[in-house]
Amino acid sequence: MTVTDVARESVSAALEVDRVESHLNPPASYDLADHPVPSGREEIWRFTPLKRLRGILDGAASEAHLTWETTVPEGVTLREVTGEEVVAMGELAPNDRPSALAAANAGRAMLLDVPAEAVVTEPVVLHLHGESVEDLVWGRLLVRVGANADVTVVVNHTGSARYAAITTVLVGDGARVNVLTMQDWDDDAVHLGRDAIRVGRDASVKHTSISFGGDLVRMHANVEYAGPGGAAELLGLYFADEGQHLEHRLFADHMAPKTKSHVLYKGALQGAGAHTVWIGNVLIRKVAEGIETYEENRNLVLTDGCQADSVPNLEIETGEIAGAGHASATARFDDEQLFYLRSRGVSEKEAQRLVVHGFFNDLIRKVGIPSVEERLLKTVEAELAKNVLNAGSDGPAEEAP
Amino acid sequence: MSTLEIKDLQVSVHTEDGPKEILKGVTLTVRSGETHAIMGPNGSGKSTLAYSIAGHPKYTVTGGSVTLDGVDLLAMTVDERARAGLFLAMQYPVEVPGVSVSNFLRTAKTALDGESPKLRTWVKDVNTALANLNLDPTFGTRSVNEGFSGGEKKRHEIAQLELLNPQVAILDETDSGLDIDALKIVSEGVNRFRAQEGKGVLLITHYTRILRYIMPDQVHVFVDGKVAESGGPELADQLEANGYEKYVAGAAV
């Protein structure tokens, strides 16, 4: 079976599913008229500070690009194709205005092709770099993974831009895919990203979204299933500093029986005006019997003046499910934990450092890309240095005896 | 040398109805090399005493003093007290998710000594301390207290006691919830600790059982936030025979 066949089969499978409209997620469409300019009161926009999008939603045409520095191991190809081609290949249609604009304005798309049965041991790395926030950039990427292939794809964003991108990952039957997107932007960047994944029969996918940088980052991670037996693990890690808005919107659309979704997002917030948003939508359609889903979001608030919004939503249309649950918690440092550590001689800041590393550790270990895991430990340390470990800052004051 | 001196200690907790006095003037001196048992019914304030000495933020000291070798402990932060030589084995050790036991132990040792321990001897010391408490070598990779059984938590506390080797140890109901084998293992650990020169132990317990394995120099009966009676080890035998009734009745009057 060729990869194109896989994609085509996926499309036809989708058409067989009853169209149930989730009231949490507007229908996907390329038509801009279906995605009007938001006022800010819409359910999907109410948490996002629209002014700070700096005009992206106006959808002006732009020739600006990010520079791509890529590591493409043997057996994988990366090439430019037209918008019509990616649509024909089964691109998952835009589900909000920025992704619709990206599809309309990008002018071309990048296609990453991983043939069926290919086992790619080295990660594919796409390092996207922007020069300036003055640049308005539209991005479009299709990742096509053939049946039973095994691949890891890392997309790393640095520098600055106003960037809106639509990304689709089509995972062939029985394939194993690990995709990671890292938002490591400079302070002023604005990034609206939509990643949508279609999981083939008995395939397994891990998608990790990591957001540290940028003034405003809003990322969708959507997953749907082309057949029974697919499993998706959606991970996220974010660290919001003073004034940053980091938003992660998840949607697991269980449209096939015996599929799994497992979501774990963890974030830390520090500094005045640090704002994080996590929306975890799960839809279990009538046909999706015997599925399992669990979603969890945990936030650790390190200083005063931060806000963490966390909204899990579970829509269930069938009674025949194997398991469904969610958990959401936002907490400050736990006095008992700090006391325990400090009673062993560990200073308050060192105790806080241990707790924050501990908070992220289980998640970091799940990422499954050693080079990224190592880097994440360092990044968490660097974030801590800005505040928690930085004596004399507006971080938590040394507690009086 | 290490003398823990508690004088007329008064402590209250913050409640919805305002401050509530729990310790009503505790006076007690544990001299270098001595083991004192504090025995009392549930709710008498034993843990409050232990936590207050260690500096738990929940408790407010409203009067009295606590010194270690003449140095004012109450003026110190929690970690300063530990670095001054105090250790508290907690009744309910706290889970710290994602922080491995070995990382925790190394961080604590480094904080106490002011320098990181020599890698080779340290690994050996940790393995020995864990093995002494009958804890599996893989224990070091587990998150601190997370998913530990009650017995594992207590044995982990005593493994820390041996590794961190303070001057004075307060053991808050380390014996409760242990089966007889675990009780013996834990007692042996405490006895190894106090066999060293000049170590002080304040052993808080509800039951006399552990005193068969750890012989105290003095026993204090603790009722309603203060010491009701002090004596030698024979006082524990009296308690074993008669319980706390006589003291509780007295307190209620």
Ligand SMILES: Nc1ncnc2c1ncn2[C@@H]1O[C@H](COP(=O)(O)OP(=O)(O)O)[C@@H](O)[C@H]1O
């Ligand atoms: N936060 C609190 N609010 C009200 N009462 C408390 C609080 N914490 C402890 N107490 C009370 O203080 C008393 C002593 O508790 P504790 O020191 O734990 O006793 P023990 O360790 O001897 O069982 C108990 O009556 C308990 O209910």
Ligand SMILES: [Mg+2]
């Ligand atoms: Mg107690």
